[in-house]
Amino acid sequence: MFIVYGQHILCFVPPESGSIAISMPYEQEITMARPLWFVALLKKTFPNRRMIALMTRVPLLGRLVDKMVFENDDIIYLPKDSVVQKTIPIQKSVQRPVETVLPSQIVEHFIKKANYHWIMNFCICRSASKCKDYPIEYGCLFLGEASLMINPQLGRRVTKEEALDYVRRCREAGLVHLIGRNKLDSMWLGAQPGNKLLTVCNCCPCCCLWKILPDLTPGIGRKITSMSGVHVKVTDRCEGCGTCTQGSCFVNAISLVDDRAVISKECRGCGRCVEVCPNKAIELTIDDPEYFEDSVRRITAAVNVE
């Protein structure tokens, strides 16, 4: 991870690399695609991400990091379609049947709207963690004009159709979408301005950077939210087997209390735990019939992809 400080970007690397911080001119970097050595350096910081996240709980440092790395961010975790299809209640009050709109259609909406589509050759989180369970080659999709500034050695520009096919394949591989404005991506990729770069992540529960959410200062953590109207609850069918607590939740929001699963406020409504429960004891419901419009409104206010 890195922090912008004054005119420099500070890169924190593990002690075994022989140094704790390296800096380079920031002004120069924001006008250039990031070189590959910079990306390699970022991967080396990955094992330190929890420690860096915990540092944001120091009040002054937290405010500085928030301003420099997360300013204007608004990121939404989209639940898996397969989970929503099973549990969404029928909203009789709306004209359009809500069960016909799936969370993945929010991603598709922006792909169709965008004029620029960029697919990364790899997922930096899975690559840095040497992920064995999910494909490393399925990286983020970026939309918007700023994506043209990404180093061409890191990915490729694609058509709308290719982008639509790509996100479908990511979902089939079990990855979960996260969508929104993410200043960190705009910085590490040198893709400016931030309001012209929309991040569509395809995340796994094991390696994703956002596993640090419970460690971040709450002021930053609340910028990564569940989709509007999403509720996840444990029902009386829970028998306390503990399966849902064994790695399905990227933010460790599930624990066993008195032989029953309990979900904490860290939940971001991804729906992975719903899938793993052998008793179908966890339910994900969406009680906001306007969740599609609300998500589109929020993202459109944060990023222009045209």
Ligand code: SF4
């Ligand atoms: S945030 Fe998700 S898709 Fe993006 S690099 Fe990390 S795991 Fe990969």
Ligand code: SF4
């Ligand atoms: S996997 Fe299902 S039954 Fe087992 S503890 Fe979790 S909610 Fe309960």
Ligand code: SF4
């Ligand atoms: S408890 Fe965890 S796995 Fe379950 S929906 Fe919430 S964030 Fe996802």
